[in-house]
Amino acid sequence: MENKITSKQMLADLLDSHYRSALEAKAAGKIVAWATSICPQELLETLDIDVVYPENHAAAIGARKHASEFIEQAEGTGYSSDICSYARVNLGYADIRHSEAGDIPMPDLIFCCSNICNTVIKWYENLAKTLKIPLILFDMPFNHTFEIPEHSVAYMRGQIDHAICKLEEITKKRFDYDKFGEVMELSNQTCEWWKKATDLAKAEPSPLNGFDMFNYMAIIVCMRGKKEGREVFRLWHDELKEKADLGIGPWKDREEKYRVMWDGIACWPHLSVTYKTLKKYGINMVTSTYPESWNILYEKNDRNGMAAAYSANYANRNLDYGTGNVIKLVRDFRLDGIIYHSNRSCKLMDFRQYEVQRRIEAATGVPSVIFDGDQTDPRVFSEAQYETRIQALLEMMENNKAERQEQCKNSKRA
Amino acid sequence: MYLGIDIGSSSSKVAILNARKELAATDVVNMGTGTAGPKAALENALRAAGAAREDIKYIVATGYGRINFGEADQQITEISCHAKGVSHLMKDVETVIDIGGQDAKVIKIGKDGKVKNFVMNEKCAAGTGRFLEVMARVLGCRIEELSDLAERSVHDIPISSVCTVFAESEVISRLASGAAREDVAKGAHNAIAKRIMGMCSRVGYEPLLAMTGGVALNRNMVKLMGIELGQPVIAAPYPQAVGAIGAAVFAYEKSERAAERAAEA
Numbered sequence: 001m002e003n004k005i006t007s008k009q010m011l012a013d014l015l016d017s018h019y020r021s022a023l024e025a026k027a028a029g030k031i032v033a034w035a036t037s038i039c040p041q042e043l044l045e046t047l048d049i050d051v052v053y054p055e056n057h058a059a060a061i062g063a064r065k066h067a068s069e070f071i072e073q074a075e076g077t078g079y080s081s082d083i084c085s086y087a088r089v090n091l092g093y094a095d096i097r098h099s100e101a102g103d104i105p106m107p108d109l110i111f112c113c114s115n116i117c118n119t120v121i122k123w124y125e126n127l128a129k130t131l132k133i134p135l136i137l138f139d140m141p142f143n144h145t146f147e148i149p150e151h152s153v154a155y156m157r158g159q160i161d162h163a164i165c166k167l168e169e170i171t172k173k174r175f176d177y178d179k180f181g182e183v184m185e186l187s188n189q190t191c192e193w194w195k196k197a198t199d200l201a202k203a204e205p206s207p208l209n210g211f212d213m214f215n216y217m218a219i220i221v222c223m224r225g226k227k228e229g230r231e232v233f234r235l236w237h238d239e240l241k242e243k244a245d246l247g248i249g250p251w252k253d254r255e256e257k258y259r260v261m262w263d264g265i266a267c268w269p270h271l272s273v274t275y276k277t278l279k280k281y282g283i284n285m286v287t288s289t290y291p292e293s294w295n296i297l298y299e300k301n302d303r304n305g306m307a308a309a310y311s312a313n314y315a316n317r318n319l320d321y322g323t324g325n326v327i328k329l330v331r332d333f334r335l336d337g338i339i340y341h342s343n344r345s346c347k348l349m350d351f352r353q354y355e356v357q358r359r360i361e362a363a364t365g366v367p368s369v370i371f372d373g374d375q376t377d378p379r380v381f382s383e384a385q386y387e388t389r390i391q392a393l394l395e396m397m398e399n400n401k402a403e404r405q406e407q408c409k410n411s412k413r414a
Numbered sequence: 415m416y417l418g419i420d421i422g423s424s425s426s427k428v429a430i431l432n433a434r435k436e437l438a439a440t441d442v443v444n445m446g447t448g449t450a451g452p453k454a455a456l457e458n459a460l461r462a463a464g465a466a467r468e469d470i471k472y473i474v475a476t477g478y479g480r481i482n483f484g485e486a487d488q489q490i491t492e493i494s495c496h497a498k499g500v501s502h503l504m505k506d507v508e509t510v511i512d513i514g515g516q517d518a519k520v521i522k523i524g525k526d527g528k529v530k531n532f533v534m535n536e537k538c539a540a541g542t543g544r545f546l547e548v549m550a551r552v553l554g555c556r557i558e559e560l561s562d563l564a565e566r567s568v569h570d571i572p573i574s575s576v577c578t579v580f581a582e583s584e585v586i587s588r589l590a591s592g593a594a595r596e597d598v599a600k601g602a603h604n605a606i607a608k609r610i611m612g613m614c615s616r617v618g619y620e621p622l623l624a625m626t627g628g629v630a631l632n633r634n635m636v637k638l639m640g641i642e643l644g645q646p647v648i649a650a651p652y653p654q655a656v657g658a659i660g661a662a663v664f665a666y667e668k669s670e671r672a673a674e675r676a677a678e679a
């Protein structure tokens with residue numbers, strides 16, 4: 001009998017080969033780029049440039065509990081401990097150049113898009129400067145209005161065209177616009193399957209355990225413009241669909257009792273305890289703001305549409321948009337609660353968190369808690385504090401459920 | 415009888431309720447989790463209530479050390495227990511400000527003493543009892559004397575740092591440049607009041623407000639909190655034991671419900 005490969009195996013294999021082929025490309029003298037997670041990778045893919053994503057690499061180092069070495073290195077060279085820990089891990093790695101958690105080739109090109117935050121600008125500039133390699137920067141000012149202003153789109157469009165010229169110069173290759181169209185189409189399809197798969201968590205119980213989503217995220221970051229990326233999400237979607245149709249929940253050994261959203265990045269060094277604490281109470285994280293972050297959709301060959309899609313990235317949009325989106329998640333996913341990760345690293349996400357929390361509470365009445373942590377710096381987390389906050393959330397959700405059941409009983413009686 | 419035990423990082427509190435849900439005894443021992451504190455508080459409270467261990471039908475543990483207390487029938491967070499305790503003692507209170515040794519929280523109480531919403535201090539000791547302990551040490555007085563000292567203040571000196579470590583050096587330099595101890599003490603109280611005020615605003619506080627936790631024993635702190643909020647703030651009775659009292663109320667309710675269920679069956 002033929003053994004069908006699961007999406008989980010495929011995910012592991014793909015990540016392996018992603019990093020391996022980048023190392024091989026480097027060894028063969030090919031150009032390797034380091035890029036930010038939500039950048040117009042379509043341009044690099046069109047030119048066959050191997051790309052690694054320092055954010056993903058830093059997350060992997062964090063999850064395998066190797067971050068401290070690199071953080072200390074970066075802080076030792078003078079980077080403040082207040083800077084994003086992905087930046088500190090990567091800047092430390094650029095010095096040390098080896099990790100037990102896996103290696104990446106050093107870059108020949110830096111490709112940075114500030115639609116995720118401002119930190120990346122200085123981080124990537126410093127890399128380019130110390131390594132004496134070219135930097136292509138997409139400067140994407142924050143969109144303070146609800147709609148994406150025309151000038152923002154035009155500005156990004158100009159930068160895309162400029163980047164194409166620069167890339168032709170650097171690679172000494174002609175940019176193939178037909179291939180570009182194909183990559184655009186493929187990248188859109190990957191995003192669509194990512195969204196379709198993660199949307200299946202709307203089923204009750206959810207077939208998806210959201211901590212798995214954190215793992216699959218590596219592929220949407222690293223392989224958005226590749227066929228294999230699309231295929232992984234299609235397969236994952238089909239597996240989840242089958243589970244949903246059969247009414248199978250997220251865990252074999254436990255029932256889904258409560259459904260929550262996780263706001264912010266995972267706490268990679270403490271992934272297991274943050275997960276197990278939820279699972280032990282039957283709390284399933286069914287969604288986060290991530291599915292929306294890679295919902296980068298536009299028509300094939302439409303460079304203005306592409307520019308708009310990148311400037312409209314979730315993290316680059318205003319408070320009304322952000323809260324509107326979370327309110328929609330609360331309703332669509334029928335959430336019982338929200339967990340906000342007050343992530344010491346990510347100022348962009350934290351800065352508005354209290355206000356987002358206040359507005360969501362007012363609009364939906366869904367209880368929430370905030371806990372302190374960091375995406376990769378293991379020092380900024382307390383297990384006991386996390387446990388207390390999660391248990392308090394549980395108690396609020398239990399009360400709400402009991403009240404709902406009581407109301408139900410009463411209305412039946414009446 | 416029903417017992418609640420609140421095991422903190424630096425103290426252990428026990429409360430016992432009788433069969434009529436009345437408070438039979440409370441006890442506070444200034445030793446927290448991982449010490450002999452919990453056991454001592456338990457024994458003291460039993461003695462005060464004239465009860466034996468076998469008379470206790472149900473135990474609820476709360477506080478930071480709740481997980482390590484093997485004798486409990488159930489664990490409930492200090493957030494729910496404070497809300498429960500306050501609503502048991504003072505029916506009309508809608509917002510609780512609890513300032514303990516290590517953390518501070520503001521809780522909005524809903525129906526039947528349930529938690530509607532809460533915020534807790536994050537990241538550091540700013541705005542907690544620890545802050546006042548450090549201030550008392552720098553000012554060379556005992557923590558119990560801090561309130562009286564501040565009440566004798568005639569000038570307002572703002573302490574602008576919220577960080578305990580920064581505030582310590584700020585206070586030292588104020589004293590070195592001739593500021594009066596009384597004024598500095600009041601400044602420290604005000605710094606806490608301002609910090610807690612921010613938390614109250616975040617939670618959307620409503621009157622009536624009550625204060626619990628060790629810091630509620632500090633009269634001046636309660637008064638300044640009220641001034642800052644522009645609302646009367648009252649100190650809860652047995653402020654340190656409110657979490658334990660709430661836990662005991664839960665123990666009573668859980669055990670009653672279990673009995674009802676058994677009767678139905």
Ligand code: SF4
Nearest residue numbers: 084086116117119346
């Ligand atoms: S974690 Fe936040 S600060 Fe760090 S790179 Fe990502 S968006 Fe920027």
